[in-house]
Amino acid sequence: MTTTNEVLATYVAAMAHGGSMENDSAEFFAWLNLIRALAWEEGAESAFYEPEIRGQVDYPDNPYEEQA
Numbered sequence: 549m550t551t552t553n554e555v556l557a558t559y560v561a562a563m564a565h566g567g568s569m570e571n572d573s574a575e576f577f578a579w580l581n582l583i584r585a586l587a588w589e590e591g592a593e594s595a596f597y598e599p600e601i602r603g604q605v606d607y608p609d610n611p612y613e614e615q616a
Contacts, residue, residue: 595607
C-alpha cells in the first residue's frame with residue numbers, strides 16, 4: 549500500500565518546475581483535503597439515504613471541509 553508521504557514525494561518530484569517544496573506540498577495537501585472532504589460528503593450522503601437510519605442520525609460537520 550502506498551502511503552500519503554510516498555504520493556507527496558512523487559507529486560513534488562513531478563511538479564519540480566522551479567517552485568519551492570513548501571509551495572508544492574501546500575498545494576498537494578490542499579488537494580488531498582479536498583479529496584477527503586468529497587469522500588466524507590459522499591459517505592455521509594450515502595448513509596443518510598439508508599431508510600433504516602434516515603432521520604435518526606445527526607451528522608457532524610465535515611471535518612475536511614474547513615481545510616479544503
